[in-house]
Amino acid sequence: MSKSLLCPCEDVTTAEVAHAIGRGYRDLESLKRFTGFGTGMCQGKQCLHAVARFVESQTGCTPDQLQPFTPRPPLFPTELSQWAALGFDVARAPAAGVLAPDETFPALRAPQPVQSKARVVIIGGGIMGLSLAWNLAQRGERDVVVLERGYLCAGASGRNGGGIRAQWGTPTLITLARRSLELMSRFARDMGINVWFRRGGYLFLAKSAEVAKKLERSAALHNRHGVPTQLLTPDGARDVVPHLTMQGVQAAAWNPDDAVIFPWAFLWGYARQAAALGVAVEPFTRVQGFEQRDGRVTKVVTDRGDIACETVVLAAGAWSPEVAKLAGVRLPNEPHRHEICSTEPLKPFLGPLVSVLDSGVYFSQSMRGELVGGMGHPQEPAGMNLSSTASFLQRYAQAVTEQLPGLGTLKVLRQWAGPYDVTPDNSPILGPTPGLPNLLQLSGFVGHGFMMAPAVTERMAQWMVSGESDELFERFALQRFAEGRLEREDMVIG
Numbered sequence: 001m002s003k004s005l006l007c008p009c010e011d012v013t014t015a016e017v018a019h020a021i022g023r024g025y026r027d028l029e030s031l032k033r034f035t036g037f038g039t040g041m042c043q044g045k046q047c048l049h050a051v052a053r054f055v056e057s058q059t060g061c062t063p064d065q066l067q068p069f070t071p072r073p074p075l076f077p078t079e080l081s082q083w084a085a086l087g088f089d090v091a092r093a094p095a096a097g098v099l100a101p102d103e104t105f106p107a108l109r110a111p112q113p114v115q116s117k118a119r120v121v122i123i124g125g126g127i128m129g130l131s132l133a134w135n136l137a138q139r140g141e142r143d144v145v146v147l148e149r150g151y152l153c154a155g156a157s158g159r160n161g162g163g164i165r166a167q168w169g170t171p172t173l174i175t176l177a178r179r180s181l182e183l184m185s186r187f188a189r190d191m192g193i194n195v196w197f198r199r200g201g202y203l204f205l206a207k208s209a210e211v212a213k214k215l216e217r218s219a220a221l222h223n224r225h226g227v228p229t230q231l232l233t234p235d236g237a238r239d240v241v242p243h244l245t246m247q248g249v250q251a252a253a254w255n256p257d258d259a260v261i262f263p264w265a266f267l268w269g270y271a272r273q274a275a276a277l278g279v280a281v282e283p284f285t286r287v288q289g290f291e292q293r294d295g296r297v298t299k300v301v302t303d304r305g306d307i308a309c310e311t312v313v314l315a316a317g318a319w320s321p322e323v324a325k326l327a328g329v330r331l332p333n334e335p336h337r338h339e340i341c342s343t344e345p346l347k348p349f350l351g352p353l354v355s356v357l358d359s360g361v362y363f364s365q366s367m368r369g370e371l372v373g374g375m376g377h378p379q380e381p382a383g384m385n386l387s388s389t390a391s392f393l394q395r396y397a398q399a400v401t402e403q404l405p406g407l408g409t410l411k412v413l414r415q416w417a418g419p420y421d422v423t424p425d426n427s428p429i430l431g432p433t434p435g436l437p438n439l440l441q442l443s444g445f446v447g448h449g450f451m452m453a454p455a456v457t458e459r460m461a462q463w464m465v466s467g468e469s470d471e472l473f474e475r476f477a478l479q480r481f482a483e484g485r486l487e488r489e490d491m492v493i494g
């Protein structure tokens with residue numbers, strides 16, 4: 001059968017792009033994610049223009065309505081060993097990098113106003129907002145609107161590493177993560193979309209006595225809560241991943257039940273199934289303010305009109321503090337850039353997600369064969385900064401090739417960045433806002449919100465619909481910071 005190719009690297013045809021447009025993906029960022037066009041060796045240099053022209057011909061939109069997707073370094077595929085040999089002083093705080101995404105999302109919003117009222121308005125179309133909407137609809141609460149200022153994968157949920165693990169440092173997070181693992185393992189069957197769930201385990205490496213002790217302590221906690229984490233010697237860890245060097249490694253922790261997934265498909269699955277139950281999912285719709293009366297939010301003000309409501313859920317991830325400020329509420333979360341990258345594909349060689357807990361470097365192999373990984377910087381200043389730096393690639397390439405020296409010639413294809421939504425104790429903020437009880441908080445998930453979302457939003461929807469108490473929303477309430485009652489979590493990567 002003949003086919004007409006738009007993206008030769010990833011073999012994406014006109015029929016596939018037309019199918020995606022038919023499913024409602026009309027902006028280039030969403031089409032890239034849904035079809036894979038522009039994600040191969042040339043990173044869109046050959047196909048972006050052709051796809052844009054095709055979308056114009058299919059949808060009748062004008063060129064100025066089609067924002068090209070954010071170009072990202074490197075300019076051409078470049079070997080890890082070359083990045084590792086750069087001469088930046090990597091101990092210094094990273095500078096603002098280049099090519100941050102345009103956050104204005106011009107001219108893509110639907111021309112008609114949003115609906116004028118809803119019982120529940122959810123702000124943020126990331127994994128938290130969408131999974132809460134679906135969970136509410138499942139329990140009969142279908143008068144729900146999700147407002148997303150960009151496309152559905154614009155926030156951290158579209159920019160993360162896809163790791164899900166039960167290896168946490170507190171009983172609460174272990175319980176939530178175990179439930180999420182269970183829900184995510186059957187997501188494809190329940191929601192009818194492939195999420196490339198792969199149970200390859202998580203292997204943590206410790207290079208200092210202090211971190212080795214932390215692994216030992218947390219493994220004992222895991223075992224008490226039904227997680228089969230094993231402490232391994234460096235040789236034992238090499239048995240799990242034979243290609244790893246154990247340079248400087250003192251101990252390892254291994255849970256074969258942990259997994260990696262393909263994040264974008266979870267958002268599409270939740271959005272589609274929530275919409276099928278009657279939820280209105282409104283991308284390209286920005287919240288600009290609130291109306292309040294007698295200590296309650298009465299309306300949410302958007303750039304497509306106002307929505308009168310009974311309950312508002314603030315699920316805007318690392319943007320939550322700036323949205324909360326519009327209601328006169330101060331949240332203690334701070335955004336911190338985290339950089340991440342992906343390489344050309346290799347045949348399958350890496351089972352687990354591997355992380356050196358001391359440095360925060362992590363990497364896993366995607367189902368397409370790419371090595372996907374990242375690394376935070378301890379000096380990264382707070383602030384919304386989604387740009388990319390060469391110094392990150394230097395640090396990352398050095399850390400990865402120290403553990404996998406055979407990968408020096410592996411080429412990095414693209415890098416990007418996303419915001420960690422960091423709270424003072426690395427734990428989320430959930431539940432009512434003091435002084436504005438119908439503004440519910442659902443943010444502060446640092447670098448682990450994706451894996452927490454299915455379990456947390458299941459509990460939150462149940463709590464909202466039933467009115468029954470749930471200790472989760474007392475434990476992680478916003479007022480804990482004013483009360484000096486912190487819920488510290490120290491198994492955070494990055």
Ligand SMILES: Cc1cc2nc3c(=O)[nH]c(=O)nc-3n(C[C@H](O)[C@H](O)[C@H](O)COP(=O)(O)OP(=O)(O)OC[C@H]3O[C@@H](n4cnc5c(N)ncnc54)[C@H](O)[C@@H]3O)c2cc1C
Pocket residue numbers: 123124125126127128129147148149150151152153154155156157158159160161162163164285286287288315316317318319323338339340374417418419420442443445446447448449450451452
């Ligand atoms: C590099 C990186 C790697 C990570 N790796 C992992 C991992 O391996 N495993 C894991 O579990 N987690 C990981 N995380 C964390 C995880 O991605 C987040 O915790 C999670 O996605 C947060 O989801 P969210 O829905 O709260 O926020 P987001 O996904 O950020 O969604 C919030 C949404 O709100 C929208 N918004 C903002 N302002 C407005 C407004 N005014 N009006 C309307 N909408 C608005 C934004 O556009 C955004 O889409 C990682 C994060 C990063 C950055």
